[in-house]
Amino acid sequence: MTTRSGRERALRKATAKPLVDAKAISVHSQQLTRLVREGALERVARGTYRIVDRPMSEHQSFAIVSTIAPRSVICLLSALAFHEVGTQLPFEVWVAIERGTRPPRLQNPPVRVMRFSGDAFRSGIETHTIDGTRVRLYGIAKTIADLFKFRNRIGVDIAIEALRDAWQRRLVTIEEIDRYARVCRVQRVMQPYVEALVA
Structure with missing residues (x-):
């Protein structure tokens, strides 16, 4: 079970940028999965996440593709x-x-x-x-x-x-x-x- 401080630390790292590469922020995949289940994060591609309540920009799809490739x-x-x-x-x-x-x-x-x-x-x-x-x-x-x-x-x-x-x-x-x-x-x-x- 993720502790409150572990969850907050993972969420703080994940919210540093609108799009997050899981490898770059060094957060365990189980913590990211829990945050997705809780509705705090959305998985946009393998290893790439975004904050759910953050507004999407007009060209966010370009940023997603550039993160993956x-x-x-x-x-x-x-x-x-x-x-x-x-x-x-x-x-x-x-x-x-x-x-x-x-x-x-x-x-x-x-x-x-x-x-x-x-x-x-x-x-x-x-x-x-x-x-x-x-x-x-x-x-x-x-x-x-x-x-x-x-x-x-x-x-x-x-x-x-x-x-x-x-x-x-x-x-x-x-x-x-x-x-x-x-x-x-x-x-x-x-x-x-x-x-x-x-x-």
């Missing part, structure tokens, strides 16, 4: 939603992982895994803190280039909408778009759309 990068439609570009609101968290890396195993939130390699994976990564968790995601210009790269899966209309919106709101420059179009090898595909914007 810290080397993954939030990409494509999820990155667009984070940057508030376009009108897409995906129900899945779109993540990029490097080829040869194991995909994150999550049931909730649902995850759509995309495999990137080389500079296409490493370029354009920004780091943000969401709910106390370090989250890696692609910047706007890189996300737009990725949308054109995966236009057959996502739809060219979404890529064009994102490019127009970001350009009209002055969130990207031609130099940034060109740099990431080269990295993603979609310069020729993007060229007519970019020329139409600057004409």
Whole structure:
């Protein structure tokens, strides 16, 4: 049976951040299980917990995925939603992982895994803190280039909408778009759309 002081100590460690990695806080799994049964904690993924009465942020699903798979990068439609570009609101968290890396195993939130390699994976990564968790995601210009790269899966209309919106709101420059179009090898595909914007 957990003593009151043991329970309080476990709860204090678990409430240090909105999302808690069980290994990082050194609390015995039985104590965490009891706290879940009592309704103080909610298990969001294997080894990851959150405080029940703490409000969830808009992008908490990104923090959950980043806790489970810290080397993954939030990409494509999820990155667009984070940057508030376009009108897409995906129900899945779109993540990029490097080829040869194991995909994150999550049931909730649902995850759509995309495999990137080389500079296409490493370029354009920004780091943000969401709910106390370090989250890696692609910047706007890189996300737009990725949308054109995966236009057959996502739809060219979404890529064009994102490019127009970001350009009209002055969130990207031609130099940034060109740099990431080269990295993603979609310069020729993007060229007519970019020329139409600057004409």
